Amino acid sequence: MPADLPRLKPSAGKRAATGIVHLGLGAFYRAHGAIYIAEAMEKSGGDWGIAGVSLVRPDQRDALAPQGFAYTAVELGPDGEIPRVISVINNVLVAREDPDAVLSQMADPKVKIVTLTVTEKGYCHEPATGKLNRQHPDILHDLENPAKPVSAIGFLTRALERRYKAGLRPFTVLCCDNLPDNGKVVRGVVLEFAGLIDAGLADWIASQGAFPSTMVDRIVPATKPEDIERLSEKTGVLDQSPVMHEPFRQWVVEDHFVDGERPDFASVGVQLVSEVAPFENMKLRCLNGTHSSLAYLGYLSGYETISETIADPAFSRFCQHLWTNEIIPCLTPPEGVKLSDYADALLKRYQNPAIRHRTWQIAMDGSQKLPQRILGTIRDNLAAGRRPEGLILAVAAWMRYVGGVDEKGQAIDVRDPLAARLKALSDGADTPEAKVAAFLSVSEVFDAGLAAHETFRIGLVDAYRGLTTRGAKAMVEVTGS
Ligand code: CS2
Numbered sequence: 001m002p003a004d005l006p007r008l009k010p011s012a013g014k015r016a017a018t019g020i021v022h023l024g025l026g027a028f029y030r031a032h033g034a035i036y037i038a039e040a041m042e043k044s045g046g047d048w049g050i051a052g053v054s055l056v057r058p059d060q061r062d063a064l065a066p067q068g069f070a071y072t073a074v075e076l077g078p079d080g081e082i083p084r085v086i087s088v089i090n091n092v093l094v095a096r097e098d099p100d101a102v103l104s105q106m107a108d109p110k111v112k113i114v115t116l117t118v119t120e121k122g123y124c125h126e127p128a129t130g131k132l133n134r135q136h137p138d139i140l141h142d143l144e145n146p147a148k149p150v151s152a153i154g155f156l157t158r159a160l161e162r163r164y165k166a167g168l169r170p171f172t173v174l175c176c177d178n179l180p181d182n183g184k185v186v187r188g189v190v191l192e193f194a195g196l197i198d199a200g201l202a203d204w205i206a207s208q209g210a211f212p213s214t215m216v217d218r219i220v221p222a223t224k225p226e227d228i229e230r231l232s233e234k235t236g237v238l239d240q241s242p243v244m245h246e247p248f249r250q251w252v253v254e255d256h257f258v259d260g261e262r263p264d265f266a267s268v269g270v271q272l273v274s275e276v277a278p279f280e281n282m283k284l285r286c287l288n289g290t291h292s293s294l295a296y297l298g299y300l301s302g303y304e305t306i307s308e309t310i311a312d313p314a315f316s317r318f319c320q321h322l323w324t325n326e327i328i329p330c331l332t333p334p335e336g337v338k339l340s341d342y343a344d345a346l347l348k349r350y351q352n353p354a355i356r357h358r359t360w361q362i363a364m365d366g367s368q369k370l371p372q373r374i375l376g377t378i379r380d381n382l383a384a385g386r387r388p389e390g391l392i393l394a395v396a397a398w399m400r401y402v403g404g405v406d407e408k409g410q411a412i413d414v415r416d417p418l419a420a421r422l423k424a425l426s427d428g429a430d431t432p433e434a435k436v437a438a439f440l441s442v443s444e445v446f447d448a449g450l451a452a453h454e455t456f457r458i459g460l461v462d463a464y465r466g467l468t469t470r471g472a473k474a475m476v477e478v479t480g481s
Contacts, residue, residue, distance in 0.1 A: 005232055008239040010070035010087040017047040018090050021106050021171075023152050024118035025052035025060050025092060031073055031220040031245035033115055033176050036270055037263050038088035044264035048113075051105050052092040055118065055152065061092035063241035072231060072242040076354035083235060083242070095155065099148045106159030107166065112261040114159070115174045116186070118152040120368035121417050123179070125189050127371045128447045130181075132192040143196060156186070157193045157201075160209065164201050170209040172257045176216045178288055180280050180372045183213035183254060212254035213276040215283050219246040219349060221305075221357035246355055248345075252279040278334040281376075285327050286339070287346055289373040290319050293394035294350070295362035296401045299412075300472035306357045310350040314473065318390060318480030319347065326388040330380035364415040366398045367422065367445050379450055387455050389463070389479050396463035397472060399439045402426065407471055418442065432465040 020037065022029055037048050052069075054060050064071060069089040075082040095102045106114060120127065124136040132153070133139065142154030149155050160170055173190070175182040187209070194202040223244055232238045253265060255272040266272055273279070291306065297318075298309030309315050323343040333339045349355075374391050381388040402419065403426035404412050416422065425438040440451040440460075450456060466475045 005236060005238040008067040008070055008072065008085065008235075008237045010068040011085055013087075015087070015090060016041055016045075016049040017110060018051045018105070018108070019046070019048045019110060020050045020113045020115060021053060021102075021111050022050050023053045023055065023114065023116045023155060024122060025054050025089075026117055027223060027243045028216075028218070028220045029115070029117045029176060030071060030086070030089075031243040032216055032218045032249060032251065033117075034088050035073055035086060035249075036251055036265065036268050038086050039268040040263035040265055040270075041088070043267040046263055047110065048088075048263045049090040050088050050115075051111075052089050053095055053102050053105075053155075054092060055095045055122075055150070055155075058094045058097065060241065061094050064089065064092055067239060067241075072235070072239045074227070074231060074242055074244050075247050076244055076352070077247045078352065078354070081231075081234070081354070083231060096150070099150075099155075102155060103147075103149075103159050103162060106155065106171070107162035107168070109168050111171055112258065113172045113174055114156065115176055116152055116156075117176045119177060119365065120179060121365055122152050122177070123185060123189055124151055124153050125185060126444050127368050128444055130185050130188060132189040134192075134196075139193065142193075146197075153186075153189050153193050156190050157197065157205075160190070160194070160205055161197065161201050164204050170205060170258055172210045172212065172262070174212060174214060174253070176214055178216070178284060178369075178372070180284055180376075181213055181277065182280070183211040183276075187211035208258070210256050210258045212256045213280065214254065215250070215252040215276055215279040217250040217283055217287065218248060219355055219357060220244065221355055222361055224356070244355075246349060246352060248349055250283075252276050278332055282331055282334060282337065282339065282342060284372050285331060285374075285377050286323060286343055288369065289327060289377060289391070290322050290346070290350075291362050292366065292369055292373050293322060293391065293397070294319060295359040296366070296394060296397035297472045297476050299359040299363055300397055300400060300407055300467070301476070302407075303359055305355075305359065306350050306362070307353050307355060309359060310347070311353075312473075314477040314480060316347065318476045319350070321480040322390045322394075326381060326386075326391050327377050330377050330384075360413070363401060365417065366402065367416050367418040367442070370395065370398060370445055375446070375450060378456065382450075382453055382455055387459055389459065392456065392459040393463045393466075393475055393479050396436075396460050396467055399426070399435060399460070399464060400467050400472075403435070418444070432461045432468065436460045436464055 138151035142149040303309040402422040429435040
């Protein structure tokens with residue numbers, strides 16, 4: 001690492017005061033929401049500086065603090081890389097080290113919005129029902145320890161409680177995770193949690209709070225050490241935490257904020273709408289649904305990245321088959337959008353060879369992702385009397401993947417909150433029938449109706465058997481043709 005280079009510095013000029021707290025400061029938000037917010041302030045001003053919060057690890061704070069919390073966002077386009085310094089983050093707090101500092105920051109009257117990217121599992125809900133998981137260890141902890149929450153839901157509710165008790169207005173909670181009706185989901189779990197503490201607080205949040213739903217989109221692969229090296233060679237300064245992203249971006253936001261207070265989003269291309277659901281379904285099912293399908297099947301076929309996977313003609317045919325025959329027929333397009341054009345554009349985004357987005361990265365947390373990305377589409381097809389072979393194959397590939405052994409007999413490093421249970425279920429069953437039955441019993445993933453659906457179960461058994469006897473690539477070839 002070129003440690004002798006000077007460290008990146010924030011751009012000159014006055015910093016805006018903090019008006020936004022962000023929970024879960026990962027690469028995605030720094031390459032998406034934070035950039036829109038920085039641009040909105042460049043256009044129209046406003047005190048929308050961001051205090052970032054890492055819930056557990058200090059890495060981001062430690063990497064960003066020596067460079068004044070500035071970082072480089074690198075656009076990976078077909079004509080090369082375009083770096084740009086973003087100086088919108090004022091501070092980074094680490095919740096595990098000092099939960100009170102985080103609660104105080106969130107309760108500051110100048111803070112109007114709390115944005116979140118805590119990933120699907122961070123909502124402590126049951127993906128199949130959307131309800132709070134009251135047995136979740138972090139939720140049990142946060143009910144017992146009002147001053148020291150550990151979960152995002154605990155922080156949101158306890159900070160809102162401080163504001164309620166201080167006679168302040170609530171902040172708007174702006175969820176930026178890939179969940180359908182994401183605003184409603186957070187609102188639901190926060191209200192459930194608040195109701196367990198104080199019914200008055202729950203009523204106040206329900207009547208005064210705002211939880212707009214959003215659709216977020218930009219492909220942001222994890223930054224690799226070689227990215228840091230290449231960037232410092234190019235710029236002559238060292239940035240320990242740049243973010244790499246594709247040129248495309250989209251943010252659709254339900255325009256419902258406490259007292260209407262928000263950055264001038266419209267000026268920078270954020271689509272402010274009254275109904276996000278059609279955009280969210282389109283994106284979750286067309287993009288994330290095929291992303292996860294390519295991730296499991298691509299990984300099992302030995303491909304490291306999405307661009308490598310999609311460069312294989314069998315996979316690109318398979319992906320187009322998913323869009324045309326299984327996903328798009330179940331969707332209602334947002335006004336003015338032609339879904340076949342949307343899918344064509346996605347194919348080009350996946351083909352961008354500059355984006356090295358690992359199949360292994362996307363394969364993470366499948367138990368939290370499958371319901372909204374794939375299972376809803378499968379359910380809709382079954383209801384219409386169709387058997388969606390391609391998506392069923394993708395679910396079978398997930399079952400094979402979380403079994404923990406690849407086609408060459410090598411161990412897979414499965415990252416999933418249910419990893420141990422899924423592996424035990426797989427190990428405890430020895431035929432495709434028994435494996436599928438064991439996985440279908442995981443009620444957090446498969447609701448009772450889907451788990452009991454004969455066509456689905458038989459399709460999974462056939463696909464699982466095919467994966468073990470013929471391999472993922474052969475199954476993709478026959479299914480997509
Ligand atoms: C990906 C998403 O990691 C994943 O599961 O499917 O992060 C995807 O890249 C983004 O949602 C694109 O907007």
